[in-house]
Amino acid sequence: MSLLSELSELVGRAFGDIGLDPSLGQVQVSDRPELAQFQCNGALAGAKSAGRPPRELAEEVAAKLRAESSMLEKVEVAGPGFINLSVTDATLASFVNATADDPRLGVRRAEPAQVVLVDYAGPNVAKAMHVGHIRATIIGDSLARLFRFLGHLVIRDPHFGDWGLQMGQVIAAIEERWPDLPYFHSDGPYPDESPVTLADLQELYPISAARTETDEAWADRARQITVDLQQGHPGYRALWRHMKAVSEESQRRDFADLGVEFDLWYGESDVADHLGPLVDRLRRKGLATESDGALILPVVEEGDNRELPPLILETSKGAYLYGTTDLATLDHRVHDLGVNVALYVVDARQSDHFYVLFRAARKAGIAPEEVVLEHIRFGTMNGPDGKPFKTREGGVVALADLIEMITEKARQRLQEADIAQAYPAAEREEIARQVGVAALKFGDLINNRTSDYLFDLDRFSSFEGKTGPYLQYGVVRIQSIERRATEMGLQAGPVQPPGLDVERNLMLALLRLPEVAERAAELRAPNHLAEYAFELTATWNRFYETCRIIDESDPARRGSWITLAGLTRRVLVTVLELLGIEVPERM
Ligand code: ARG
Numbered sequence: 001m002s003l004l005s006e007l008s009e010l011v012g013r014a015f016g017d018i019g020l021d022p023s024l025g026q027v028q029v030s031d032r033p034e035l036a037q038f039q040c041n042g043a044l045a046g047a048k049s050a051g052r053p054p055r056e057l058a059e060e061v062a063a064k065l066r067a068e069s070s071m072l073e074k075v076e077v078a079g080p081g082f083i084n085l086s087v088t089d090a091t092l093a094s095f096v097n098a099t100a101d102d103p104r105l106g107v108r109r110a111e112p113a114q115v116v117l118v119d120y121a122g123p124n125v126a127k128a129m130h131v132g133h134i135r136a137t138i139i140g141d142s143l144a145r146l147f148r149f150l151g152h153l154v155i156r157d158p159h160f161g162d163w164g165l166q167m168g169q170v171i172a173a174i175e176e177r178w179p180d181l182p183y184f185h186s187d188g189p190y191p192d193e194s195p196v197t198l199a200d201l202q203e204l205y206p207i208s209a210a211r212t213e214t215d216e217a218w219a220d221r222a223r224q225i226t227v228d229l230q231q232g233h234p235g236y237r238a239l240w241r242h243m244k245a246v247s248e249e250s251q252r253r254d255f256a257d258l259g260v261e262f263d264l265w266y267g268e269s270d271v272a273d274h275l276g277p278l279v280d281r282l283r284r285k286g287l288a289t290e291s292d293g294a295l296i297l298p299v300v301e302e303g304d305n306r307e308l309p310p311l312i313l314e315t316s317k318g319a320y321l322y323g324t325t326d327l328a329t330l331d332h333r334v335h336d337l338g339v340n341v342a343l344y345v346v347d348a349r350q351s352d353h354f355y356v357l358f359r360a361a362r363k364a365g366i367a368p369e370e371v372v373l374e375h376i377r378f379g380t381m382n383g384p385d386g387k388p389f390k391t392r393e394g395g396v397v398a399l400a401d402l403i404e405m406i407t408e409k410a411r412q413r414l415q416e417a418d419i420a421q422a423y424p425a426a427e428r429e430e431i432a433r434q435v436g437v438a439a440l441k442f443g444d445l446i447n448n449r450t451s452d453y454l455f456d457l458d459r460f461s462s463f464e465g466k467t468g469p470y471l472q473y474g475v476v477r478i479q480s481i482e483r484r485a486t487e488m489g490l491q492a493g494p495v496q497p498p499g500l501d502v503e504r505n506l507m508l509a510l511l512r513l514p515e516v517a518e519r520a521a522e523l524r525a526p527n528h529l530a531e532y533a534f535e536l537t538a539t540w541n542r543f544y545e546t547c548r549i550i551d552e553s554d555p556a557r558r559g560s561w562i563t564l565a566g567l568t569r570r571v572l573v574t575v576l577e578l579l580g581i582e583v584p585e586r587m
Pocket of ligand 1: 119120122123159161326
């Protein structure tokens, strides 16, 4: 059991002994570490129902704790009724030794395990991925890693956008530019090889999407093509397969560069055959209504304090949009994959879509109440002008270009800091890639998920401060200390009760992982992990300033410190792994 949960149980029992609810005994890390290591605020929370002053309750609980526990070094009541606690050095050492012996580092497996699905935003396949997709990928990947670490079964699905209006928009533009391509007039055969490249799609899609807003005839054409594509027009289908193939190839490369993997490679079109039957079912249930020629599923409820659009099941032309594909996909996820928790990691601007989708799914009985549906919204990554990050010319930045940009910056940084310069070129290049990706991911994950943040290449890639490279370098330094110790034949030994504050603080920090991981999962907030990794590294650095392991002559102390070094490395590597950050062997 973790130190915090054991303390909570202990304090809970003391509350129980004086006739109050044991859950009041919840203990947390102290807000004022100079006063005590831990605190419990339960007396304040319980005062009202007990009808007694909080300070009095706190004193009574404190007296029980002092009398009964040998774990506690100090029990004090402060302010209006906080109970401040510190544990004995022997207790600390014994918990740290237990953690060092545990392959899970003290982290419990979740009970019961759930089937958690992570949907990564649904990048549209009419183009390469761009910076708008970076956050979903980084945050989604970290959450998937965290839930898996906690023992859940995780299914990762990028859910490509490959069946809606965006396909009609780009096909319309290709048709206009190259009307002679076989896709547009003959009945085939259609070539396997196509002259249309990813760069063409990239160029045409945004222009066509913008034109849809202003040019009614053009919008109509795009809508018609979407319907024809969905209904099986062979030429459009051939072109569509080709567009999907070229986009997916580049998307796979981008994901691989970021070290992100998936269990499924599904897209909207994978439910194409289920859309008609689903819509029929909803019609029979009386849930679908006609409105202006379209078929909708209204989701308004009494007491709504804002106007909600309906879910559009079928447009007046007979096309399906992503409301319908999302609904059918959810049906598949719940009924065929057995998903209990579905997390949609998508830009905050799509909040309404998900609000409507989830309501529709409840109404239609597709997702019963016990299935958790959540939009994991996030803010935007902004450029120096405070607007979504763009190229100097104002265009969208392709993900591949962004990765190259940050890798180049990492190469420079390594050179400036004279790190890894003597290693073989291939290794140095691999380190630069790992440092670049770490800079990008940590720069994102350290922020509160829902806030916007500024993309700052210089700051993210620095070896100092709250950055990915700082943490990587910290771990690499511990690795090299351990290597030196091994070379000198120095042995690790059991962790001894701490003699110095820097040791005590390191041990306390090492014992925090279980609660940090649980909290991060509960709030779907990887920034808790990122913050913790930074604090632990800084705490280690303060420890190491005084505790020079190799120079220590007392073998018991030295052995204890070697074990602390190894445990610090394991905890940090674990947390960085949860953030999707790799640590080089050496730097
Ligand atoms: N592809 C849609 C877009 O780019 C988003 C789809 C949202 N749905 C989902 N399951 N991720 O706007």
